Amino acid sequence: MAGQIKRMLDSIIDQRAKGNPILMQTTKTKLTLKGLDPDKFNSASPDDPAVVEKVKAIAAELGTHV
C-alpha cells in the first residue's frame, strides 16, 4: 500500500480549512512547521509507520480525526 500519509494530510487540511483557500494554505504551513510538509507526499509515498503515527498525533493536536 502507499499514499496513506497523503490521504491523512489531505483530510486534516480539509477538516481545518472547510474549503477556505486561505485556511488551506495556513493549515499546510502549520503542518510544515510541525515537521510534515504536505507537498513532500503523494499517492505513491510509502506508508512509513513512524510517519503515520506522527500524522495521527498532529491530527489530534489540530483537533482533527484521521
Place this chain on the structure above:
Amino acid sequence: MSIITAYSTKTLPEAVADLKAQAGRCTPCLVLCFASSKYDPFTLSREMQAAFPGASVVGCSTAGEIVGDKMLTDSVVAMFLDAEVVADVAVAVLQDVRGGDGVGQAFAEFERHFQAPVSSLDIQKYIGLILVDGLSGAEEGLMEKIGDRTDIFFVGGSAGDDLKFKATHVLANGKAYTNAAVLVLLQAKKGFEILKTQSFKSTGKCLLATQADENLRKVVQFNHKPALEAYAEALGVPSAEAATLFMQYPLGLMAGKEPFVRSPQRVEDGCMYFYCKIKQGMELQVLQATDIVADTRAALEAKKAEMGHVSGVIDFHCILRTLQLRNEHRCAEYGAIFAGIPAVGFSTYGEEYLGHINQTSTMLLFK
C-alpha cells in the same frame, strides 16, 4: 481621529507625560508601547496604564524602536488606537511560558470577554497580537499551541533588551513580566491585513537536519555531516569563513514558495545553534540576502495598493535586519518606506506569524 503615534526620549516619568501630550484628544481603547531597555519596565507599564486608564495598555522592551519614518534607539514609542479602529479588545498574560501551557487559560479569558468560543470568531474581523519574552525560548511552542486552537492570525514579536541579552520584559495591566507573553485579541472595525516580508532568495542548496536537538535550537548534523561542515560545503567556502556569513546566508523552511527564516546564531564544536528551533528531519533551503529596503518597499506598496487605504502599521522588525541596515547606513531609507503612514514597531529578538521566525518583518496593517 483613529491612529496616533508618538515617541519620547525623555526619562521617566516625563516620557509618559510627553507621550500623553502627543496623544492629544485621542481616547484610545488600545495603547501599544515599545521601549528601550533603558526605561524601567515596571515604572513604565504602571505609569502608562495610569495615564490611559480607559485603555488596554500593552508593550515590551526592545532592541530599537520604530515610529513614523524613524528608526530610533534609547526611546519609547507608542501607538494609540481608538474605537474607530478597534471595536473590541481583550488582553491576556501568560506567565511561566517556559514551563507551562497558559494558552488554554488565555483563550478561556478571551471567550469570557467576547462571550463566544475563540474558534467561532470571524478570522477576517479578529486579529491577535503577541509579545513574548525574547529570552524565553518559548516562542515556537506558544505559536504552535495558538495555531492548534484557532485559525485567527496572531502576529507579533519577541521582546529585546538592546542586545544585552540579560532580561527582556513584556508589559500589560500596569505590570511588567519576564518569562511571559502578552496576547491581545481585537476586533478590527474596518479590517486589516498582514504582511510578512523577508529579503532573501533561495540558493537552490538544501540541508537536511539529520541530527538536531530541537529544544536547544541546535543542529548537530546536516546531510549526515557536522552541521557547520555541511553548511560551508553548501556555500562553497571553508568552515571558518562560513561562520562569518550567517546573516547573509540563513536557512529557510519552505512552506510552498514562502521561506520561514531560521537564522544561525553561533557555532560550537561543529554544531550550529539557531535563533529558532529546527526539528530533526526538516529540510531547509540555504538562502541568500537581497535588498531589505527595496524588497520591503515593494511589499508594502503592493499591500497598500491591495488595501486601498492604510490607517496604521505595526512593524515587528528583526534586530538582524536592523543591524544590517545600520551597517549599510540605510536606516533612514527604511524608515522612509512608512512615510505618511502612522507606524510604530520595534527591533525584535524574533518575529511571530504562524510560527516563530527570524530576519523577517511581520506587520499588521489597519484599513
